[in-house]
Amino acid sequence: MIRLHGAKRWAVLAILVVWLIIVVFPLFWMVTTSIKPQADVYRGGAILPWIDFTPTLDAWIRALLDRARTVRSLTNSAVVGLGSAAVTTLIGGMAGYALSRYQFRFGFMRNRDIAFWLLSNRILPPVVLVLPLFIMFRTIGIVDSRLGLGVLYVMFNLPIAAWLMHEYFKQIPFDLEEAAMVDGAGHLQVFTRIALPLAKPGIIATFLVCLMFAWNEFIYALIFTFTRAQTMPLLVAGQATQHGPQWEAIAVMATITIAPLVVITALLGNRLIEGLVTGWGD
Structure with missing residues (x-):
């Protein structure tokens, strides 16, 4: 120290x-x-x-008169955010483990190049994919639905989840897994019983990062939802009327929006820091 x-x-x-x-x-x-x-x-x-x-509390009373809309938007944010973060962490964990334990080769690209390529996809502006994705989602009927929004968030956050988990699994000694294989454990058993428990801080950190990105996302929610699947960021933005921004109403909705994340981060903040610091160790 x-x-x-x-x-x-x-x-x-x-x-x-x-x-x-x-x-x-x-x-x-x-x-x-x-x-x-x-x-x-x-x-x-x-x-x-x-x-x-x-x-x-006048602003709170006025803002919460439409309680059904607030509850619906908060529920949508919770379901889509938690669900997409869980799926993204699961898939990203498997991808990150594979990249850290097996050697892949695609032309001139090796594992490190593939991991960087995955991360570079996160840099792509979301608006670039809006038109083709909207046509696709409208064709299969999942526009303005939690499922459609969840799929978008999984797609959008998967690159960073895979990269974070790849960096974290690299810090776990492979000797422990080799010892389990010598004792007769298969690849799936090694992954579920050895690698995942050791990677718990990284899993929690990745889950929280994906949850924050999904909870705060605005562009996809604005374009792909209308009423039923609208999330809290849209409800906050909706407080700006033709008469100008209603700052007290915006403050109320913003407080409601960030309160769950503040609580979750306060409870799991140490795990988040531990996972990110360890994953960025080299």
Whole structure:
């Protein structure tokens, strides 16, 4: 462990404090805006509750009058996000394990090249694929459905899941799996009983990354859903009316949207950091 002393320590602490303010202030502003009276939302200087303004739940009451729509959108986000993250992690885990344990060759490409090629697909702008995918999904009848949105998110997040799991499995010593094979275990048993338990932090980290991407995704949800399968990001954007942005309503919906992710990250944050740090070890 590196120990800092004197001026270096205070400099690092100052940087961390500034970074903490940068990260936390938008959340603080969002929550306080959701409890401001409507007149104070557009008045400058109203920042601290009980000091600059008297908190009220009027914005929450107005925003939640259409409770059915809010519950439906939140349910859609949960079902599509959790489901697609689970499927993506499963498929990405198998792909990452194969790339870390078996030697593949496609022309000049080797395992490392294939893993990088998979990751490079994540860089492709989503809008490039919108038209052909929309025609395909409309033909098979899964536009404006949780299934269709889930398939899109699996396709969109699979490259990064496969790459993360590939990097993580590389850190696991192959000697343990060889010992199991010597004892008579097959490839499937080695994968399920040896590799997966050892890769648990990486699996959790990959699942959380995929969940965050799916939960916050906007472009595909905007184009491929209309009413039934709309997710929370669309509900947040829908608070901007022809009269302009309703900031207090946007703050309420944004708070509802990020609250589940904040709770999940708080509970599993250590696993997320452990998985990502280990996977990026080399």
